[in-house]
Amino acid sequence: MKRLYCLLPVLLLAGGAVLAQRQPSINSPEVHPDHSITFRYFSRNAQQVELRGEFLQAPVSMSKDTSGLWSVTVPPVAPDIYPYSFVVDNVELADPNNTYVFANERFKRSIVDVPGDQPLVHALQNVPHGKVQYRYYTSKTLGTTRTLLVYTPPGFQVSGKTKYPVLYLIHGGSDTEETWTKVGHANLIADNLIAKGLAKPMIIVMPYGNVRPSPMPDFTKDVINDIIPFVESNYPVLTDSKNRAVAGFSVGGGQTLNIGLTNTDKFAYICSYAPYTATEEFQKNFTNWSPDAAKVNKQLKLFTISVGTADFLYEPVKKNIAFFEEKKIRVKPYIVSGGHTWMNCKLFLSTTLQEIFE
Amino acid sequence: MKRLYCLLPVLLLAGGAVLAQRQPSINSPEVHPDHSITFRYFSRNAQQVELRGEFLQAPVSMSKDTSGLWSVTVPPVAPDIYPYSFVVDNVELADPNNTYVFANERFKRSIVDVPGDQPLVHALQNVPHGKVQYRYYTSKTLGTTRTLLVYTPPGFQVSGKTKYPVLYLIHGGSDTEETWTKVGHANLIADNLIAKGLAKPMIIVMPYGNVRPSPMPDFTKDVINDIIPFVESNYPVLTDSKNRAVAGFSVGGGQTLNIGLTNTDKFAYICSYAPYTATEEFQKNFTNWSPDAAKVNKQLKLFTISVGTADFLYEPVKKNIAFFEEKKIRVKPYIVSGGHTWMNCKLFLSTTLQEIFE
Numbered sequence: 001m002k003r004l005y006c007l008l009p010v011l012l013l014a015g016g017a018v019l020a021q022r023q024p025s026i027n028s029p030e031v032h033p034d035h036s037i038t039f040r041y042f043s044r045n046a047q048q049v050e051l052r053g054e055f056l057q058a059p060v061s062m063s064k065d066t067s068g069l070w071s072v073t074v075p076p077v078a079p080d081i082y083p084y085s086f087v088v089d090n091v092e093l094a095d096p097n098n099t100y101v102f103a104n105e106r107f108k109r110s111i112v113d114v115p116g117d118q119p120l121v122h123a124l125q126n127v128p129h130g131k132v133q134y135r136y137y138t139s140k141t142l143g144t145t146r147t148l149l150v151y152t153p154p155g156f157q158v159s160g161k162t163k164y165p166v167l168y169l170i171h172g173g174s175d176t177e178e179t180w181t182k183v184g185h186a187n188l189i190a191d192n193l194i195a196k197g198l199a200k201p202m203i204i205v206m207p208y209g210n211v212r213p214s215p216m217p218d219f220t221k222d223v224i225n226d227i228i229p230f231v232e233s234n235y236p237v238l239t240d241s242k243n244r245a246v247a248g249f250s251v252g253g254g255q256t257l258n259i260g261l262t263n264t265d266k267f268a269y270i271c272s273y274a275p276y277t278a279t280e281e282f283q284k285n286f287t288n289w290s291p292d293a294a295k296v297n298k299q300l301k302l303f304t305i306s307v308g309t310a311d312f313l314y315e316p317v318k319k320n321i322a323f324f325e326e327k328k329i330r331v332k333p334y335i336v337s338g339g340h341t342w343m344n345c346k347l348f349l350s351t352t353l354q355e356i357f358e
Numbered sequence: 359m360k361r362l363y364c365l366l367p368v369l370l371l372a373g374g375a376v377l378a379q380r381q382p383s384i385n386s387p388e389v390h391p392d393h394s395i396t397f398r399y400f401s402r403n404a405q406q407v408e409l410r411g412e413f414l415q416a417p418v419s420m421s422k423d424t425s426g427l428w429s430v431t432v433p434p435v436a437p438d439i440y441p442y443s444f445v446v447d448n449v450e451l452a453d454p455n456n457t458y459v460f461a462n463e464r465f466k467r468s469i470v471d472v473p474g475d476q477p478l479v480h481a482l483q484n485v486p487h488g489k490v491q492y493r494y495y496t497s498k499t500l501g502t503t504r505t506l507l508v509y510t511p512p513g514f515q516v517s518g519k520t521k522y523p524v525l526y527l528i529h530g531g532s533d534t535e536e537t538w539t540k541v542g543h544a545n546l547i548a549d550n551l552i553a554k555g556l557a558k559p560m561i562i563v564m565p566y567g568n569v570r571p572s573p574m575p576d577f578t579k580d581v582i583n584d585i586i587p588f589v590e591s592n593y594p595v596l597t598d599s600k601n602r603a604v605a606g607f608s609v610g611g612g613q614t615l616n617i618g619l620t621n622t623d624k625f626a627y628i629c630s631y632a633p634y635t636a637t638e639e640f641q642k643n644f645t646n647w648s649p650d651a652a653k654v655n656k657q658l659k660l661f662t663i664s665v666g667t668a669d670f671l672y673e674p675v676k677k678n679i680a681f682f683e684e685k686k687i688r689v690k691p692y693i694v695s696g697g698h699t700w701m702n703c704k705l706f707l708s709t710t711l712q713e714i715f716e
Contacts, residue, residue, distance in 0.1 A: 043448075043449070045448045046448070046449070088449045089447050089448075089449060090401075090403045090404070090447075091401070091404070091446045091447060091449045091451060092454075093449060093451040093452075093466070094451075094452065094466050096450075096464065096465055096466055097463075097464065099462075099463045099534060101459055101466065104457075105455075105457045106454065106455065107454055108451065108452045108454055108459065108466060124494070124503060126503075129493070129494045131491045131492065131493055132491065132492040133489045133490065133491050133492075134489065134490040134491075134492070134539075134545075135487070135489055136482070136487045145482060145484075157516060157517060158515060158516055158517070159515060159516070159517050159518075160517075176457060181492075187492075
């Protein structure tokens with residue numbers, strides 16, 4: 001999917017403007033067959049250019065050739081999709097030559113896709129592909145028109161006889177409704193697992209979860225009163241709790257716990273990834289929470305909390321797990337290596353898709 | 359649609375990483391009711407921060423307060439959607455606090471949407487909305503799996519009785535398949551014009567038009583042999599030439615001329631926006647072109663070439679128009695003010711949608 005460039009006049013016809021400075025054709029990032037990667041950045045004037053990436057322990061310096069092209073090649077990394085950025089004289093920015101930008105509200109980073117020797121579960125493979133639809137819905141709860149993405153599986157027909165289970169999948173705190181597809185490859189993971197018979201054909205709804213200025217008191221209401229009715233009136237879906245799941249990462253993992261555990265009659269699957277739970281709503285709902293554990297355990301077919309041991313939320317997440325265990329709620333911890341990253345998000349989602357709607 | 363921020367711990371949970379530097383909550387860009395705009399950027403270390411924007415004649419300096427927050431307020435601008443960027447100590451970058459990034463392969467700029475006092479034709483309005491679908495198709499011509507976006511109008515049903523006309527809409531030279539929706543708001547323009555009865559319900563196909571390393575010799579083949587068959591086998595569409603249109607901007611405007619004029623049996627509507635025609639393929643196909651003008655004029659229901667008088671391609675485009683007129687091909691020039699911009703693209707598209715498939 002990486003697009004290559006060459007030095008042609010056409011390149012000067014950037015969308016809407018002629019580039020101010022003619023620059024050499026730049027291939028960045030260039031992923032080599034041994035999984036080493038070369039990053040390049042053009043600047044005649046910069047004094048210092050540094051590479052930051054989630055495949056690095058620490059930033060590395062890039063060096064400049066006589067033409068003004070800065071570059072560095074990093075040793076082979078484990079195949080995965082990684083965020084990275086350049087720091088040019090203390091200014092952090094996305095790689096201008098890389099089309100793939102991390103969908104986020106607070107930073108602009110690029111992503112590099114290092115393919116496996118065998119195709120990874122998140123890779124574009126030669127299997128039937130579902131669609132990702134960009135939709136608008138009216139949120140009466142929030143008083144606005146909002147966006148959401150809907151993945152429909154291969155063979156999906158709106159007016160066919162098949163009705164589908166639905167996973168509601170929520171991004172992290174400063175991410176957007178696009179992060180699960182653009183960075184998490186949720187659609188490709190679903191395509192690949194469905195093709196292998198490892199996941200059931202399902203609809204995946206990816207809403208925009210950020211509700212500000214208050215952290216998230218109204219998002220549960222938006223999901224229950226606006227998003228679910230929108231989905232159920234526009235798509236042929238199964239509407240019992242055993243065909244409805246909720247999952248999410250970070251702040252979205254906290255929202256997942258709130259949405260799911262305050263609505264166990266509606267969601268039989270709750271999958272929380274590295275949840276952030278130090279929010280007003282979570283505290284309000286769970287500080288003095290006295291659930292009927294036997295009833296909840298009967299309603300839930302799966303309740304997982306996933307986290308990496310290097311995640312900065314590892315300790316609080318362990319406390320969350322202990323909290324639910326103390327309340328006699330059956331929770332399945334899924335502890336892996338790694339940090340608070342979208343590399344782990346893909347792993348968590350791949351696991352979830354194989355466990356829900358069985 | 360602009361998202362507001364406030365200073366909350368949740369903001370530190372950026373997707374996949376804790377922000378390295380705590381920074382104040384930043385609202386940028388802030389569009390004021392009088393259409394002036396405040397831009398903000400946080401850096402304690404920067405020596406100079408400059409704003410560039412297509413609403414400006416020349417870059418303007420931003421100034422720093424004691425906390426390290428740089429800002430500038432620009433006087434009221436005409437309501438529209440504009441690209442802009444910051445230049446921080448000579449490094450150009452997108453506004454880190456603005457989610458909306460210009461979809462492009464060569465630069466990273468942000469976009470600011472200045473709403474009109476009355477809703478503009480490209481604004482999200484309270485009308486029925488179509489869907490934008492992200493699809494993969496196999497290009498036998500190019501030997502790869504490629505992406506395209508498909509707009510389906512409100513009320514669209516795959517297996518309904520209605521069959522739709524199709525517009526193939528191509529982006530500029532370094533843009534992507536997302537630029538027509540993300541920057542050009544093609545879907546919202548269609549929603550609004552269809553709601554008013556000013557455009558026919560139609561399907562709009564937005565392919566990825568960049569074919570490299572050769573400039574575009576194979577894209578016409580890809581459209582004719584791969585994209586059209588994919589669309590016609592997956593959507594209920596009308597397949598005669600009077601229900602098929604092609605339009606595009608800049609390099610995509612050149613591709614439009616090539617695709618349309620070498621296939622006048624297939625496209626009755628050809629709408630070229632600020633075309634770039636100094637490409638090998640265009641020269642090859644049109645240098646010694648001797649069309650049967652009477653036949654072509656009978657086949658084409660509409661052939662327009664649009665351009666702004668401040669466009670850097672204005673003179674070559676006028677030559678294109680003269681060239682076709684000399685060949686006795688009936689061409690409708692559409693000359694407006696403004697430059698080689700996506701502000702003009704939206705204007706051109708809004709005009710086209712009201713003129714095709716009548």
